[in-house]
Amino acid sequence: MEYGRRRRGRLLRIGGRSIAWVVPLLLLVGIALADFNTAEQFRIISWIVLVPGIAAAICGVWTTAAFSVVSVMTYVAVDSAWPNEYRAGFPDFVLVAVGGLLATLAAVVRVRRERETLHIQDIAETTRRTVLRPLPPRWAGLEHAGVYLAADVDARVGGDFYDIQPSPHGARVLVGDVQGKGLGAVETAAALLGTFREAGYHEADLATVAARLETRMSRHRTHTTALGRYDGERFATAVLIGFPEDGTDAIEVVNFGHEPPLAVGPHGVRELPSGDGVPLGFAELADGLPPVHRVPLGADETLLLVTDGVTEARDGPGVFYPLVHEVDRAVGADPRRAEPRRLVRRVRDGVLRHSGGRLDDDTTVFAVRRTTNGVGEAPERGRLRS
Structure with missing residues (x-):
């Protein structure tokens, strides 16, 4: 309207x-x-x-x-x-x-x-800017770009979320999707992001950050259920990524049942560890939290993370959007399309074109890669942080 x-x-x-x-x-x-x-x-x-x-x-x-x-x-x-x-x-x-x-x-x-x-x-x-806070173009040693498209164009905010948190232990990235819609999903996303921004800064071990997120999800569900709201079954899929400051071309990945990240570079597209863990809020149903995978990520590669609004976008006949194929074809024709801004724009336009502009779910596209100019590096301990 x-x-x-x-x-x-x-x-x-x-x-x-x-x-x-x-x-x-x-x-x-x-x-x-x-x-x-x-x-x-x-x-x-x-x-x-x-x-x-x-x-x-x-x-x-x-x-x-x-x-x-x-x-x-x-x-x-x-x-x-x-x-x-x-x-x-x-x-x-x-x-x-x-x-x-x-x-x-x-x-x-x-x-x-x-x-x-x-x-x-x-x-x-205001709610959107609180949940998805604006980020500098280069932040914590990372160059990034992101786009969020709400299925409810009037609401303009939903359960998808992403953020970058600089820390003395390296930059941390979180991308996720809360089950359900409405204000309940927004509240859950805000709760998880709040925990990520604190734990992501203070905790040296990425597995501890993941555990803090799982605990926050469980506490949030208990609180909302006590208020008489039916949030007892709410969960969130997410990908937690750490960029260690050890001088290696490796990253750490914890996948809570989310779409697998894609490493996009001049040599093509490769899929990183898939969602081998249960979503946030369901750890008690599994043998524990998802493992921390340490995988290589070249300096010329961009990490592409999307929510299921991208992979489950359908055209008229009901065919899903071929994300990997489209990205591989685009980067093969022009390796510069692996840059975060160009990559996000390409995927966004491709999803909207494929679905005819009709989004059945909130859609997030987020791309990030290391930068070598040192802009927005993580603060040292003892210094004030933003």
């Missing part, structure tokens, strides 16, 4: 000024001229009731009220210009007057609802 309102606003503006009033004005003039230039058997002056109705849809309250008054005055002037036997008469005058009044009231309701929508959108944007 908000997107349509803003898009309409752009279409009806020239040089920053609104020209919405031109549309009802042209309609008013057109009806008056047509009535003057048609035979007496074809009186259309009463159609002028459409003018305030159009104004109510695209103009402000005062503009709509002005067109209501002008429409009544124009009706009286045009109708009086004919001989008595050809006048539309008092009933149509009442129609135009009442129509203008109702149009003005409709404009009041429309403007009020648009303001409420703007307020709700501001709240949603």
Whole structure:
């Protein structure tokens, strides 16, 4: 709704000024001229009731009220210009007057609802920026790019999440997807991110960070269930990645049942360890937490992480989006497409094109790779951190 309102606003503006009033004005003039230039058997002056109705849809309250008054005055002037036997008469005058009044009231309701929508959108944007906080382009020795597309375009926020946390032990990255939708999923994502930002900074061992996330998920479910909300079965898939500062081209990966990360480079695409662990919140059903895999990642490779909104996007016949094939083909044609921004843009556009713009689930695409310029390195112990 908000997107349509803003898009309409752009279409009806020239040089920053609104020209919405031109549309009802042209309609008013057109009806008056047509009535003057048609035979007496074809009186259309009463159609002028459409003018305030159009104004109510695209103009402000005062503009709509002005067109209501002008429409009544124009009706009286045009109708009086004919001989008595050809006048539309008092009933149509009442129609135009009442129509203008109702149009003005409709404009009041429309403007009020648009303001409420703007307020709700501001709240949603604030929530989104709290959950998915803005990150510098180069942060903690990493170059990254990310895009989040909510299945609910009005809400603009859902259960997908990602973040980078610098630490004295190397940069940590978390990408995940909370089961379900709505505010419950957003609350769960915020809880997990809060724990990640603290544990990811303080804990030297990535396995300990993973354990803290599992504990937070369990505590959050217990709390929401005690409040009488049915969150007892909520879980989250996630990938936790550590970039150690040991001078090697290796990373550490803990996969909580999430889509496997992809290493994308000039030599093609390879799949990193898959979701061999259960999602966050289900550790008690397994033999423990997922293992920490240490895998190589070349300096010229970009790590691509997506949520299931990408891999489960379908086209008209129901075919899933071929992520690995599309990325491999794109990078093979131009190795520069492995850069995080280009890679994210390529996957985003490919998913939207494949699904025809219809997203059934929240969709996140996140790409990250090491940078060698030292911008945004992790702080040392004892220093203030952001």
